[in-house]
Amino acid sequence: MFYTQLGNYSLIFSFIFSLLIFYSCFKNINNKTKQIESNIFSFLSIQLLTIFLSFICLVASFVVSDFSNETVYNNSHTTKSIFYKVSGSWGNHEGSLLLWLLVLVLFVFIFFLTSKKHPKNYRIFTIIFQQVIVIGFIFFLLTVSNPFNTLFPIPDEGLGLNPILQDPALAIHPPILYLGYVGSSIIFSSSLAALIEDYVNKNWAIHIKKWIIVSWIFLSLGIMVGSIWAYYELGWGGFWFWDAVENISLMPWFCLTALIHTIIVLEKKNHLKNWTLILSIATFTLSVSGTFLVRSGILNSVHTFANDPNRGIFILLFLFILILLSIVIYFLFHKNEKPIIKDTFLLSKETSLVVNNWFMMYFLSVVLIGTIYPIILEVLTNNKVSIGPPFYHKLLSPFLIPFLIIMAFGPKLKWIKTKFSKIKLTNLFFLIISLLISSFIISFTEMKYLFSTVLFGASFFLLFKTIEEFFIKNYNFSQKISHLAFSIFILSILINGIFSTEFSTNMKFGDEKKINDIYIKFTNLKTLNKENYKTIITSFQIKDEHGKIMNFNPEVRIYNQPEILTSEADIKSNIFSDNFLVVNLLKDDGYFNVRYQVKPFMLWIWLSVVLLTFGGILSFFRR
Amino acid sequence: MKKKFIFLIIFFIAIFNYSFAIENNTKLENKISKNLRCLVCQGQSIYDSNSDFALSVKLIIKNKLKEGKSEKEIYEFFKSKYGEWILFDPEINKKTIFLWIFPIILFVFGGYLIFRKFFIK
Amino acid sequence: MKKKKIFFSVILSTLFIFFILFKGLYNQNYYIPKNTTKNLISFKAEDFFTKEKLTSDQFFLNNKYIIINIWASWCIPCLKEHKYLMSLRKNNNFKLIGLNYKDKENNAKQFIKKNGNPYELILSDRNGTISIELGAFGVPETFVIHEKKIIKKYIGPLDQQNIFEILRITKK
Numbered sequence: 001m002f003y004t005q006l007g008n009y010s011l012i013f014s015f016i017f018s019l020l021i022f023y024s025c026f027k028n029i030n031n032k033t034k035q036i037e038s039n040i041f042s043f044l045s046i047q048l049l050t051i052f053l054s055f056i057c058l059v060a061s062f063v064v065s066d067f068s069n070e071t072v073y074n075n076s077h078t079t080k081s082i083f084y085k086v087s088g089s090w091g092n093h094e095g096s097l098l099l100w101l102l103v104l105v106l107f108v109f110i111f112f113l114t115s116k117k118h119p120k121n122y123r124i125f126t127i128i129f130q131q132v133i134v135i136g137f138i139f140f141l142l143t144v145s146n147p148f149n150t151l152f153p154i155p156d157e158g159l160g161l162n163p164i165l166q167d168p169a170l171a172i173h174p175p176i177l178y179l180g181y182v183g184s185s186i187i188f189s190s191s192l193a194a195l196i197e198d199y200v201n202k203n204w205a206i207h208i209k210k211w212i213i214v215s216w217i218f219l220s221l222g223i224m225v226g227s228i229w230a231y232y233e234l235g236w237g238g239f240w241f242w243d244a245v246e247n248i249s250l251m252p253w254f255c256l257t258a259l260i261h262t263i264i265v266l267e268k269k270n271h272l273k274n275w276t277l278i279l280s281i282a283t284f285t286l287s288v289s290g291t292f293l294v295r296s297g298i299l300n301s302v303h304t305f306a307n308d309p310n311r312g313i314f315i316l317l318f319l320f321i322l323i324l325l326s327i328v329i330y331f332l333f334h335k336n337e338k339p340i341i342k343d344t345f346l347l348s349k350e351t352s353l354v355v356n357n358w359f360m361m362y363f364l365s366v367v368l369i370g371t372i373y374p375i376i377l378e379v380l381t382n383n384k385v386s387i388g389p390p391f392y393h394k395l396l397s398p399f400l401i402p403f404l405i406i407m408a409f410g411p412k413l414k415w416i417k418t419k420f421s422k423i424k425l426t427n428l429f430f431l432i433i434s435l436l437i438s439s440f441i442i443s444f445t446e447m448k449y450l451f452s453t454v455l456f457g458a459s460f461f462l463l464f465k466t467i468e469e470f471f472i473k474n475y476n477f478s479q480k481i482s483h484l485a486f487s488i489f490i491l492s493i494l495i496n497g498i499f500s501t502e503f504s505t506n507m508k509f510g511d512e513k514k515i516n517d518i519y520i521k522f523t524n525l526k527t528l529n530k531e532n533y534k535t536i537i538t539s540f541q542i543k544d545e546h547g548k549i550m551n552f553n554p555e556v557r558i559y560n561q562p563e564i565l566t567s568e569a570d571i572k573s574n575i576f577s578d579n580f581l582v583v584n585l586l587k588d589d590g591y592f593n594v595r596y597q598v599k600p601f602m603l604w605i606w607l608s609v610v611l612l613t614f615g616g617i618l619s620f621f622r623r
Numbered sequence: 624m625k626k627k628f629i630f631l632i633i634f635f636i637a638i639f640n641y642s643f644a645i646e647n648n649t650k651l652e653n654k655i656s657k658n659l660r661c662l663v664c665q666g667q668s669i670y671d672s673n674s675d676f677a678l679s680v681k682l683i684i685k686n687k688l689k690e691g692k693s694e695k696e697i698y699e700f701f702k703s704k705y706g707e708w709i710l711f712d713p714e715i716n717k718k719t720i721f722l723w724i725f726p727i728i729l730f731v732f733g734g735y736l737i738f739r740k741f742f743i744k
Numbered sequence: 745m746k747k748k749k750i751f752f753s754v755i756l757s758t759l760f761i762f763f764i765l766f767k768g769l770y771n772q773n774y775y776i777p778k779n780t781t782k783n784l785i786s787f788k789a790e791d792f793f794t795k796e797k798l799t800s801d802q803f804f805l806n807n808k809y810i811i812i813n814i815w816a817s818w819c820i821p822c823l824k825e826h827k828y829l830m831s832l833r834k835n836n837n838f839k840l841i842g843l844n845y846k847d848k849e850n851n852a853k854q855f856i857k858k859n860g861n862p863y864e865l866i867l868s869d870r871n872g873t874i875s876i877e878l879g880a881f882g883v884p885e886t887f888v889i890h891e892k893k894i895i896k897k898y899i900g901p902l903d904q905q906n907i908f909e910i911l912r913i914t915k916k
Contacts, residue, residue: 236667236670236671238671241666243666244666292765296769298765298768298769312769313766313769316762316765316766316769320758320759320762323758324755324758327751327754327755327758331747331750331751331754350741351741354737354741355737358730358733358734358737361729361733362726362729362730362733365725365726365729365730366726369722369725369726370722372765373719373721373722375764375765375768376764376768377718377719378768379764379767379768380764381718383706383707383718384706384707384708385707385708385710385713385718385719385722386660386707386708386709386710386711386713387711387713387722388658388660388668388711388712389657389711390658390711390712391711391712391713391722395723395726395727399730502653503649584673586673593673662881663881663882675846675872675882676872676881676882678871678872679846679871679872679873679875679876680876682871682872682873683873683876686873704876704877704878704879705879
C-alpha cells in the first residue's frame with residue numbers, strides 16, 4: 001500500500017521536473033555562456049532519482065504481493081518464486097513501460113555526463129528532444145497505463161503471471177531489448193539537435209558512434225535472448241517465426257547495422273550527412289512503432305499479451321507527432337551536400353559501405369511491408385492475408401547472395417579508389433573451393449537446386465575471406481571479429497535450416513516405435529506437485545540411426561494460477577547438433593503428442609551472435 | 624581461359640544438382656501444414672499447434688494426399704473454406720502484387736540513387 | 745520547389761499510414777471471410793444413432809432451410825445455447841441438424857438425455873473433418889444453409905438475438 005502510493009507520487013513528481021527541465025533548457029539556449037546552467041543538471045538528477053524510486057516501489061509492491069495495486073493483482077500471485085515476482089514487475093504492460101522510462105532517463109543522464117566536450121546548444125537541444133519523449137511517456141503512464149492504480153476492496157490473491165513468461169530468459173529479455181531501443185532515442189535526439197545546430201561533422205560522428213554501437217549491442221543480444229526463449233519455451237523447436245513482434249525488433253536492428261557502417265563514412269570522409277540523419281530518425285521511429293504494434297494488439301501474434309485500443313491510439317498519436325516533428329525539422333534545417341563524385345570511384349570503401357546500406361534498407365523494406373501489409377490491406381479492402389515465412393524466404397534469400405559476396409570484398413577496399421588489378425587470384429581459388437564444398441553438401445539433401453548451392457557457396461566464400469582477413473595486418477580487429485561471426489551465423493542458419501530433421505507421433509506410456517530408422521520408447525511417467533504448478537515428467541529413450549542411445553525427460557506443466565498448460569522441451573545440446581524432444585498432452589486419455597527434432601549447429605547460431613556483439617564491444621572500447 | 628574454367632565449374636554444379644527427389648507423403652504433409660495458419664491460435668502454424676482445429680486440418684491434409692490431391696489443390700481447398708487468411712504463403716494476385724514488388728522497386732530505386740550520387744559526372 | 749514537393753509527399757504518406765493504423769486499431773481480431781459463402785456444401789457423414797452413412801444431398805433435399813449446429817458434450821458454451829436450440833425445435837420452416845464434434849458417444853448420448861434433443865437429425869464428426877468442410881473454427885458454431893449455400897454463420901454460442909434472426913431469415 002505504502003509503496004504504491006510512494007511510487008505514484010514519485011512518478012507525478014518526475015513529470016513536474018521533466019516539464020521544468022524542458023522549460024529551463026529553452027531559457028538556457030539564448031544564454032550566451034558556454035556552460036549549461038547547473039540547475040539543469042540537478043533537475044536531471046532529480047528526474048532520474050524519482051523515476052528510479054517509482055520503479056523500485058513497483059518492484060517492492062510485487063515482492064510483498066501488495067494486491068491493492070492493480071498491476072500486481074493482475075500479474076502476480078503469492079506462490080510465485082521471488083525471482084519471478086521481481087521479473088514479473090516488468091513482464092507486463094505497465095511495468096515494462098516504466099522500465100522503458102527508467103532506461104530513457106538514465107540514458108539522458110549519461111548523455112549529459114559524457115558529452116561535456118561538445119557545444120552547449122547541441123547538448124541542450126538533445127536534452128530538449130529527450131524530454132519530449134520522456135514527457136510523452138510519463139503522460140502515457142499516468143493516464144492510460146498507470147502501474148500504481150489501486151483496487152478496493154483489496155483482493156486476497158493475485159491472478160498470476162502467464163506461465164510461459166515465467167522463465168529466466170524472458171526475465172532478462174525486456175531490459176536488454178529496451179537498452180537497445182532506448183539507446184536509439186539518444187541517437188534520434190542528438191541527430192535532430194546536431195541538425196539544428198549544424199553540428200553534423202566528424203566530432204559528432206565520433207561521439208554518436210558510441211551510442212550507436214551500444215544500442216546495436218543490446219538490441220542484438222536482446223533479439224538473441226528472445227529467440228532462445230522462443231526456441232525452448234514456445235515448444236516447437238523453431239527459433240525465428242517471422243512473427244510480427246519478432247520482425248519489429250529486427251527492423252531497428254537493420255537500421256542500426258546500416259548506421260554503424262554509414263557513420264564510418266561520416267567520421268572519416270565527412271560524407272553522407274543527410275543519409276546518416278535519416279537513418280538515425282528512422283531507427284528510433286521504428287523502435288517506437290514496435291512498442292505501438294506490440295502494445296496495441298493490432299497484430300495477430302504469438303507474443304501479443306495486452307490488448308487495449310485506447311493505449312494504441314495514444315502511442316500512435318505520440319509516434320506520429322515525433323515523426324512529423326522530425327520531418328519538419330529535417331526539411332527546415334538540412335543542407336544539400338555537395339556531390340562527392342569527383343573523388344570517389346566504383347571500387348572504394350565508400351561504395352562498399354553504401355552498398356551495405358542499400359542491402360540493409362532492402363531487407364528492412366521486406367520485413368516492414370511483410371509486417372504491416374495485412375493491416376493496410378484489411379483497412380483498404382477488407383481482405384485479410386497472412387504473410388508467413390515463405391514470403392520472407394523468397395524475397396530475402398536471393399538478395400543474400402550478392403550481399404555476402406560484396407561483404408567478403410568490402411573491408412579490403414581502400415578509401416576513394418582501389419585498382420581492379422589489386423584483386424588477387426586467390427579469390428578465384430576461394431570461390432571455386434566454396435562452390436565445390438557447397439555442391440557437395442547440397443548433394444546430401446533433397447534440396448537439389450542450383451540456387452542453394454550458390455547461396456551456400458557465397459556464405460562459405462565469406463567465411464574463407466573473413467578468416468583470411470585475420471592474416472592481414474590492419475588495426476580494425478573488431479570489424480574482423482564481427483564479420484567472421486556474421487559469416488558463421490549465416491552458415492549455421494542455412495545448415496540448420498536444410499539439415500534439420502523431425503518427426504511427430506502420438507504415444508502412450510510403454511509404447512515403442514520405429515520412425516525413419518530411429519527407435520523411440522516411452523519409458524516412464526510421473527507426476528509431481530510443485531509450488532505453483534503440477535508437472536508430468538515423461539521419460540523417453542531414443543536410439544538414433546547410428547545406434548546412439550539418449551534419454552529425454554520432457555515435461556508438461558499445468559500451472560494453477562492462471563490455469564495454463566505449458567510444455568517444457570528437453571534439449572540435448574552439443575557442438576554439432578541439438579536433439580530436441582517435446583511432448584504435448586492430447587485429449588485422448590493417456591496419449592501424448594511426441595515431437596523429436598535434430599537440429600544441427602544450433603549452438604553455433606547463438607555463439608555467433610555473441611561473437612558478433614563481442615566485435616561491437618571491442619569497437620566500443622577502441623581508442 | 625579463366626572464363627571457360629568458371630563456366631565449366633558452374634555447368635558441373637548444375638548437372639550435379641539436376642535431379643528431383645521424390646518427396647514422400649509425410650514430408651509433404653509437414654510442408655503443407657507449415658504453410659497454413661492455425662486460425663484459432665495466436666500466430667501459430669497448423670503444424671506447430673495441437674488444438675482441435677489444427678489436428679483436424681492435419682487429418683484432412685493426410686486424407687486429401689491419400690486421395691491423390693496435389694499440394695496446390697489442398698491449398699485451394701482451404702482457401703475456399705477459410706479465405707486467404709489461412710495461407711502463410713500469399714499468392715501473387717491483384718491484392719498482393721504490391722506486397723511482392725514494393726521491396727524490389729525500392730531496391731531498384733535505391734540503386735539508381737546511389738548510382739546517380741556517385742558515378743554520373 | 746523540388747524540396748517542397750518531396751516535403752509534402754513525405755508528410756502526406758505519413759498521414760496516410762497514420763490513418764491506416766488508426767483504422768486498423770478498430771478492426772476485429774476475429775476474421776470471417778466473405779467470399780466463402782459462394783461454395784456449395786457437400787460432405788459425407790454418419791448418423792449418430794443408426795450409424796447409417798449419409799451424403800449431404802440426402803438431407804439437403806428440396807428448398808428447405810437447413811440449420812447445422814456444431815456441438816459437443818465437453819463444450820461448456822454449448823450448454824448455454826442449448827435452451828435456445830430447444831426453442832427452435834419442431835419448426836416447419838427449417839430442419840435443425842446437430843453435428844456432434846469430437847465427442848465420446850456415451851457422453852454425447854447422456855448430454856442429449858439430460859438436456860433434451862432439439863435436433864431432427866444428429867450426425868457425428870469423430871475427427872472434426874466435416875466441420876472443416878463447413879469452414880468452422882470449433883464448437884459451438886451454427887450455420888444457416890439454403891440451397892446448399894451457407895447464408896449465415898454464427899461463431900460461438902447463440903443468444904436470443906441470434907434466434908430471432910434465424911427465425912426471420914427462415915420465414916421467407
